[in-house]
Amino acid sequence: MISGFATTEGTSKFKQNSSVNSLNFNIFEDLHLSNVGIGTYLGNPDTQTDELVKNAVKQSVLSGVNVIDTAINYRAQKAERSVGRAISELINDEKVSRDQIFVSSKNGYVTNDADISEDFMQYVMRELGKPGIVKEGDVTSGYHCMTVPYLSDQLDRSLKNLDLDCIDLMYLHNGVEGQIKDISKEQFLEKLSSVFELYEKKRNEGKIKFYGMATWECFRVMKDDPHYLSLEDVVNMAKNIGGDDHGFKFIQLPYNMNYDQALLGKNQLIQNKPVSILESSVRLGVGVFTSVPFMQGRLLSPGVMPDFGELKPSLRALQFIRSSPGVLAPLVGQKSPEHVSENLDIMNIPPINDTDFLALVKNLHHNYFIVFYTKIIDRSFFITLICYLQKFMITNQYAILFYPLIQKLDLLELLMNMED
Numbered sequence: 001m002i003s004g005f006a007t008t009e010g011t012s013k014f015k016q017n018s019s020v021n022s023l024n025f026n027i028f029e030d031l032h033l034s035n036v037g038i039g040t041y042l043g044n045p046d047t048q049t050d051e052l053v054k055n056a057v058k059q060s061v062l063s064g065v066n067v068i069d070t071a072i073n074y075r076a077q078k079a080e081r082s083v084g085r086a087i088s089e090l091i092n093d094e095k096v097s098r099d100q101i102f103v104s105s106k107n108g109y110v111t112n113d114a115d116i117s118e119d120f121m122q123y124v125m126r127e128l129g130k131p132g133i134v135k136e137g138d139v140t141s142g143y144h145c146m147t148v149p150y151l152s153d154q155l156d157r158s159l160k161n162l163d164l165d166c167i168d169l170m171y172l173h174n175g176v177e178g179q180i181k182d183i184s185k186e187q188f189l190e191k192l193s194s195v196f197e198l199y200e201k202k203r204n205e206g207k208i209k210f211y212g213m214a215t216w217e218c219f220r221v222m223k224d225d226p227h228y229l230s231l232e233d234v235v236n237m238a239k240n241i242g243g244d245d246h247g248f249k250f251i252q253l254p255y256n257m258n259y260d261q262a263l264l265g266k267n268q269l270i271q272n273k274p275v276s277i278l279e280s281s282v283r284l285g286v287g288v289f290t291s292v293p294f295m296q297g298r299l300l301s302p303g304v305m306p307d308f309g310e311l312k313p314s315l316r317a318l319q320f321i322r323s324s325p326g327v328l329a330p331l332v333g334q335k336s337p338e339h340v341s342e343n344l345d346i347m348n349i350p351p352i353n354d355t356d357f358l359a360l361v362k363n364l365h366h367n368y369f370i371v372f373y374t375k376i377i378d379r380s381f382f383i384t385l386i387c388y389l390q391k392f393m394i395t396n397q398y399a400i401l402f403y404p405l406i407q408k409l410d411l412l413e414l415l416m417n418m419e420d
Contacts, residue, residue: 001159002091002098005166005209006031010099011066020064020347026328028287029210029249033102035322036346037067037289039331040079042296045114049075050082052335057086059337061096063344069252069289069331071106071173071214072158076114080105080161088163103164104250104289106214107154108173110134110143128153144178146191148198155202166206169250170199171214176227185226193237200242212250214291219253219268219277220261231268231277235284251281255290255327257305257320262290263361278326293317293330306364315346320360323352 011032015025025032038060043049053075057068068087070079083103090096112123128134133153139145155170172195179188199211213234217227231251238248255262261277268280281288294300300313311319321330334340352360 001163001165002088003165004098006066006102006168007099008032010097011102014066014096014100018064021350023350024064024347028328031102032066033328034065034067034347035327035329035351036065036318036344037069037329037331038065039291039333040068040070040083041074041291041333043075043079043335045075045078049335050078050085053079053082054086054089055337056335056340057083058090058095059340060334060344061086061090061101063340064347065344066096066101067104067289067329067331068101069104070162071109071171072154072161073106073109073111073173076112077157077161078114080158081115084162084164098164102168103162104169104171104212105158105162105167106171106173107151107158108144108146108171108175108178110139110145140179140182142178142181144174146172146175146179146195148194151195151198152202155207159207167208169210169212170202170208171212171250171252173214174216175213176218176229177216180226189237192234193241196238196241196246196248200247203242203247208247210247210249212248212252212286214252216254219251220259220265222265222267228267231280231284231286232270235286249285250287250289252289252291252331253277254292255288255321255324255330256293256295256299256317258295258299259292262288263324278324282326287328288326289328290321290330293321293332296333308360308364312342314343318343318346319349319352322346323357325354325357 008030015022015032020034024035026035027033038057040053040057043053061068068083070083072080074080075082087098087101087103091098110124110128112118112120113127116123118126124134128150133149134145134147138147138150145151151172155167158167158170159165172192175192175195176188179191183191196211199208202208203211217225218229219231221228235248238246242248253262261267263276263278266274266276268275268277270280270283275283278288294314294317299305299317305313305316308316309319318330318332321327332343334343
């Protein structure tokens with residue numbers, strides 16, 4: 001196994017040795033991390049995709065990216081193995097050292113092993129059931145498990161798949177989303193506390209450096225949603241378990257120019273003041289990585305995103321996300337050499353600074369909704385309409401039909417607040 005983990009000295013050296021603009025690195029927890037990372041979610045569990053993913057990781061690292069994200073359930077463990085082979089080859093070829101790259105993975109979903117020709121349930125029973133790692137009632141209807149024996153087993157499998165003796169960041173994967181249909185919020189929080197205790201123990205054992213939560217809904221929805229979590233409460237839980245030097249330092253959530261709740265939705269409270277999850281993360285010292293930058297390509301269609309900066313759609317999407325205050329890096333799923341080269345052109349230009357980003361947001365919203373805005377007469381009616389439609393989204397199966405309108409109303413309300 002490859003020893004070591006990302007360090008201040010190693011990641012700083014990576015930044016110095018890379019040919020990309022030095023502004024394209026964020027310093028967090030004394031680590032110099034590229035403001036774009038590579039994700040490894042999509043793809044078939046076959047040998048051809050293994051090779052594509054391995055080469056994409058290598059090409060990304062050689063292009064100035066030192067943030068690599070994967071999960072044990074991605075392509076049924078084959079994504080982790082592809083990442084592991086890429087890292088091994090890069091180190092063996094003396095292109096990088098282990099301390100220069102930041103590797104994250106995720107545990108929580110029940111997965112099989114695509115390298116073993118066996119039925120899913122047969123594999124689960126043989127590998128997890130018979131040894132007592134998973135017991136009756138441990139696995140939810142969403143094929144999720146967050147018991148201590150299971151997550152401990154999965155961490156060891158991830159380390160083996162990656163051929164690493166330490167993973168820089170281990171996420172609990174969609175904990176709320178995978179559990180809340182079957183248990184109460186109180187039961188979930190009890191489980192989460194046990195998970196944090198486990199991960200603090202694994203930190204002391206040297207198997208992980210940090211831990212976090214990779215999420216879909218819980219940090220974006222409003223407080224009355226069953227999925228909702230307060231980031232401040234979660235951080236306080238980590239402090240109570242691990243002290244001020246606790247390892248809960250990262251979250252991951254969806255964020256792009258369509259899924260913009262992380263920036264615009266004031267669903268978190270800090271000292272009783274409503275703030276967005278991005279602002280809350282900054283204040284609480286939590287780093288944010290983001291997923292689905294292109295919504296699996298849907299945002300790249302002509303006319304979907306507003307124009308700015310004379311950038312092609314993929315670079316426009318990445319520039320907006322990585323320039324958002326509080327975001328460490330969007331994680332880009334890419335496999336073909338052509339897509340890697342196209343997406344990583346963004347590393348040749350600096351991100352937008354905070355002042356210019358705010359001006360961009362105002363300008364984009366103003367230009368996009370100016371016609372709608374000028375027709376609004378009664379502000380109170382307008383706010384009532386937003387609240388009604390947002391509630392309608394939560395309770396109605398046809399809510400997806402109204403999502404684009406709600407997005408526009410939310411953005412317009414932000415613009416009106418900015419102009420007050």
